[in-house]
Amino acid sequence: MQALDLGELAQWVGIESVSRDATADTMRAAADWLAARLGPMAGRVEDTAGHPVVRGEWLGAPGAPTVLVYGHYDVQPTGDLAEWVAPPFELTVDGDVLRGRGVSDDKGPVYLVVTLLRTLLEREGRLPLNVKLLIEGEEEIGSPHLPGYLADHAAELAADLVISADGAMWRPSEPSLSTASKGLATLSLVVTGAEDDLHSGRYGGTVANPLHAVVQLVAGLHAPDGTVAVPGFYDGIPELSSARRAQIAAVSFDDDAYAADLGVNTVFGEPGFSTLERLWERPTLEVNGIEAGGKYTVIPHRATAHVSCRLVPGQDPDHVLDAICQHLTANPPPGVRVDVQVDAARVPAYTIARDHPAIRAATVALQRVYPGQEVLLACIGGTLPATTLFEDVLGAKTLFFSFSTADEKLHAPGEFMRTRRLAEGVRAWHELLTLLADGPHRLTALTPATRTP
């Protein structure tokens, strides 16, 4: 297999495709760069209602399964430039890592797949199975125009499996696959009192303080032990099986090291569950922010709390939001107005069965690249809305098959990627595509609609 060309990757990292801030020209330049590297896959840039997508495909294996490779070419803003040891848009080698904005999320992982596909086609004239490619430019801003684009191009993008080059291995110490990602439901609690902020001396003690009301309401969302106190919040979640508990207990994990790494003196969470169980199997309700008043002697006229829930399989986002809404508005404090504003975007948890053929094939592929190492089946605590979208619109499950690692300062200053993961990723993707194409791990072409002509 041809060596990866870091100079080429450096060109792509050098295009500042920050989807939140960049000009349309810059975003298109990053898309054009990638499209031009698809070789025989007929790379092209297609418009959406937002930043364009990169498309490509090789459909030369009639009767074979079809996979859709997903990833993104947009990146996060740099954050504080002072925290970068080198300019963020210059790819630099720093010991055994590559540093630069987007190298790990998601340009490196996309680049290694594209290089593999092009090289295979140039060298062998074919791929093990049919491959379509969809690399979007708005992942870091919530993929606002992906649903519309997918709906309009569902037939063209039909596939038996989506393989995502986005996502990340759980930690650097062993290879891992993710079989779930948590859902997301968010809301804001807004409590309003007087028309304006009131002087705390001239009015204090005579009218309700909206911030006191917010604090009372928000404090009621949890029991002191960390359990979510909203009736109905945990509805629908299957009991954690003893088999799954045993699997998780078998994963080497050190609570104290985890706490120390984050700078806290202890872990904390829902009683009756271990840290990994809390992280992978249990839903959360976090108050992300409160906005009200400041350090001046007023009674603020409005206080707002922002709440987000990460959901697990079995939970219905609508039901969860209704339950919280009901809990917050059941006994409104006197003298204030309580409004709950639920956000429209809501994503259920995503899972792919632990014995899904794609998980089995990916496990074998990783075992071949990392001989002698156990392949961990982990979960992603974050939320990847595209997975649900692919399931709903294309009827296809998504396999996360990324070679970035979750500790590589994704979204933060100093983003990096372990250099060795690039070559490991090329080998693993090659193994995976081969396994899915034929033999005991062959992917079933699920519906006639997804077969290539």
Add this chain to the structure above:
Amino acid sequence: MQALDLGELAQWVGIESVSRDATADTMRAAADWLAARLGPMAGRVEDTAGHPVVRGEWLGAPGAPTVLVYGHYDVQPTGDLAEWVAPPFELTVDGDVLRGRGVSDDKGPVYLVVTLLRTLLEREGRLPLNVKLLIEGEEEIGSPHLPGYLADHAAELAADLVISADGAMWRPSEPSLSTASKGLATLSLVVTGAEDDLHSGRYGGTVANPLHAVVQLVAGLHAPDGTVAVPGFYDGIPELSSARRAQIAAVSFDDDAYAADLGVNTVFGEPGFSTLERLWERPTLEVNGIEAGGKYTVIPHRATAHVSCRLVPGQDPDHVLDAICQHLTANPPPGVRVDVQVDAARVPAYTIARDHPAIRAATVALQRVYPGQEVLLACIGGTLPATTLFEDVLGAKTLFFSFSTADEKLHAPGEFMRTRRLAEGVRAWHELLTLLADGPHRLTALTPATRTP
């Protein structure tokens, strides 16, 4: 009595003496303007460690009492210019009010006294008693350099009574005097978790959220009925006498109108007390702000709550702060660090006896200017640190004798002053000085040190 010259007052309002923002030259220009209008009182501007003070005196009544007239020439920032109907630093006549920044707080009330004193001296060659004048330039920023200046000039400023042209009548419907102002003690509660904000998916549910801890701690400061739940908070407050309750109950006050005026659907406060009792006789603990995170899916690494207490006579600010500190830190939640930062500035409540000779004289003076109207004895819910300072350093009580009214948008855009109050103020100050000089309301020259030579 000579008519007040609104053109002259307009000049002073035109000098933008915003103590928080103005240049030293602008502040001095405002001080110079006033000093030049003191006529025979030997007006002059004296340096302090901050903005200068205006001084003056007429001590031509040997054996008579001495009063120190206090006020300030600095003003608040304008706030949002879009909310002003006319430029804030142009004095405009709007129906029966004068509008402009500082016209009510405190340039109008100071100007009317200075005009009275100068006119009396020019016309009659004397005042009814000895008068000293101290008009400061830092009241709106907490008078940070007044303690030092007073300590250095205590002998020169000695007086039998301080009369403050600052403060305000309670409401426009009748004349009123204030016999108390509340004290102030403030602190910030800071709860810290991890070293950085954490992704709520990747870490949620496994470590304590500092904002949850702040909310639990702050919610514990009050009972749901509005009572302060901090043991020791109410220590030292004498029981409200039935006589005082009867006096307050006799004041015409409409809870519904008060609530409607503020835009809330009901009043709210400590059970067992009326709104006026809460306002005038009971201490308060208000959470003025919370700063933490925002509307994004993180676990904030720090959450801060700002708390202020308005204190009543009998409460010791140190004891109150200790009690709150103890309450907040007694049972720290796991996994976070709790720090309470008490602010150094702390002011006990101030009172002047309701039968103090100055209150009696001021009542008579107001009755003469407002014949047939009852003079209300009210309290100021706000805090005026200078009163405690004058008591401590000069051994003199302070009488609030202001002709602004508390509803005149002090500190807010659109500040105004009722035009008629200027002339009423001149007449009332003339009556007051005359009453204090001689007859049944004569002020006792309390100590030899305060007598003029």
